[in-house]
Amino acid sequence: MRRAARPGRAAAAGLLLAARAVAGLEPISVGIAIAAASALTGYLSYTDLFCRFAECCLEEQRLNASALKLELEEKLFGQHLATEVILKALTGFKNNKNPKKPLTLSLHGWAGTGKNFVSQIVAENLHSKGLKSNFVHLFVSTLHFPHEQQIKLYQDQLQGWIRGNVSACASSVFIFDEMDKLHPGIIDAIKPFLDYYEQVDGVSFRKAIFIFLSNAGGDLITKIALDFWRAGRKREDIQLKDLEPVLSVGVFNNKHSGLWHSGLIDRNLIDYFIPFLPLEYRHVKMCVRAEMRARGSAIDEDVVTRVAEEMTFFPKSEKIYSDKGCKTVQSRLDFH
Ligand SMILES: Nc1ncnc2c1ncn2[C@@H]1O[C@H](COP(=O)(O)OP(=O)(O)OP(=O)(O)O)[C@@H](O)[C@H]1O
Structure with missing residues (x-):
């Protein structure tokens, strides 16, 4: 170190x-x-x-697991499963001097539940400049790969980009947002890099990290969370084993998941399916307070309540979960 x-x-x-x-x-x-x-x-x-x-690629740098744990526990609300799995996955991977494949995490959940937010925290804990680092690369399907007729071009460019960046820094991080909108051909292009090969064209991809974000499976996660709620059970009692198998099969069979029959799932190339639970009223309030703190304002509980009450909640009968998670909290706060 x-x-x-x-x-x-x-x-x-x-x-x-x-x-x-x-x-x-x-x-x-x-x-x-x-x-x-x-x-x-x-x-x-x-x-x-x-x-x-200058920014350096510190390949052997250990992960400060306790700092990451603290950050997730303090900043990420209502996501006990994601916190647990992300910590476990990253600690295990970074402690392994000789991983057999790159780490692949697939984050699933309703809009505004913290998938991008967590990716940013993870990126910062791996490379201090986070999303601004030269070693962290964010791809947004609709922005970077918008035209179906140009798939071949995207495939070539993406392969070249990933290969070039991993050659320069083995511990590069690649984040793919909106996986559910990604053309399957793009996944085919990156599949060889995610596999158990020692090298592909002279480059080892085994220390790289790939993070996929998607709304696919959000409905399945919500259903299970709702079943727990209706049975009077605590949200924190939901365990990974209640969700992970449902999620991997559900996502596999969902044509719009981006992972649909892509071979990533049936070849076991995804190491962890990470569920993001839908956020409740109390979590939205926590997001409002966090945003106020970030702006250096004093916490005004009246404003917190007003912002939270402006959000819409589902299902219609019980109104438990926020439609947009915490996504519009920042812009709503501007009006108060
Ligand atoms: N669980 C959470 N804990 C704390 N803040 C959160 C959480 N979820 C969302 N937020 C806040 O809301 C903002 C928007 O969330 P984020 O972009 O991470 O959602 P997302 O799950 O990636 O949504 P989408 O699927 O629509 O891309 C974040 O920048 C963060 O400020």
């Missing part, structure tokens, strides 16, 4: 020099400055210092 270094005064001068050089984007000056700072500090390697200014 990389050493945590605390530069002293001399080092600070070197760091300043290096910072100036980096800001000026002069590679030779950067090199000289960093070498100078390294010599001054004596205990910072060239790489250590370089990585303070």
Whole structure:
């Protein structure tokens, strides 16, 4: 693991020099400055210092599992299953020095329940710049692959992009949003990278992470959550075993899941199906409070209640779950 270094005064001068050089984007000056700072500090390697200014791919960097756990527990509301599985999956994968395949996570659930939000947290815990990192790549089906007639082109471009980026950084993260709108041909293009091959065209994909997001299966998840609610059982009592098998079969048979007969499921290329439960009134209120805190405002419970009450809830009879999860909370808060 990389050493945590605390530069002293001399080092600070070197760091300043290096910072100036980096800001000026002069590679030779950067090199000289960093070498100078390294010599001054004596205990910072060239790489250590370089990585303070430029983003580095730290392949062997361990995951700070307790920091991720804390972040998920504090920020992600009402998703005890997703929290548990994501922690388990990432910790196991990052602790394994020799994984046999890349990690593939498939996140499912109703709109606005936190799938993109979690992906962002995961990305930040793997590469500190998160979604802005050069090693994290987000694809949105309707944005990046909109035209069915151009599938061949997309396939070639995507394969080239993934191969190039994994060659540059083995621990690259690829997030595919709107999987349910993705053309099956696109999945076919990435399938070889997700498999158990040691190398594909001279590149090993085994340390990469692929995250798929989709609304497919949201109805199945809601049904099970509702059954628990109607039986007077606690939401937190829902276990993965209540959902995972239903979800994988349901998604497999759903023509619009993006994973439909794609071979990803029947070849066991998806490591974890992660269910996101529909959010209740109390969770929406938590989202409003979180948003107020993020804006630096004092928590006004009247506003919290008003925003939550403006949301619509289903099913019609019981009105338990928010139609849009927490998705419109931010924009609604603007009006209060
Ligand atoms: N479970 C949650 N806990 C905390 N905040 C949440 C949660 N779900 C959603 N949010 C808030 O709502 C915003 C929108 O949620 P997000 O984009 O993650 O939903 P999604 O599940 O990806 O929806 P979609 O399927 O429509 O893309 C998030 O940025 C976050 O602020």
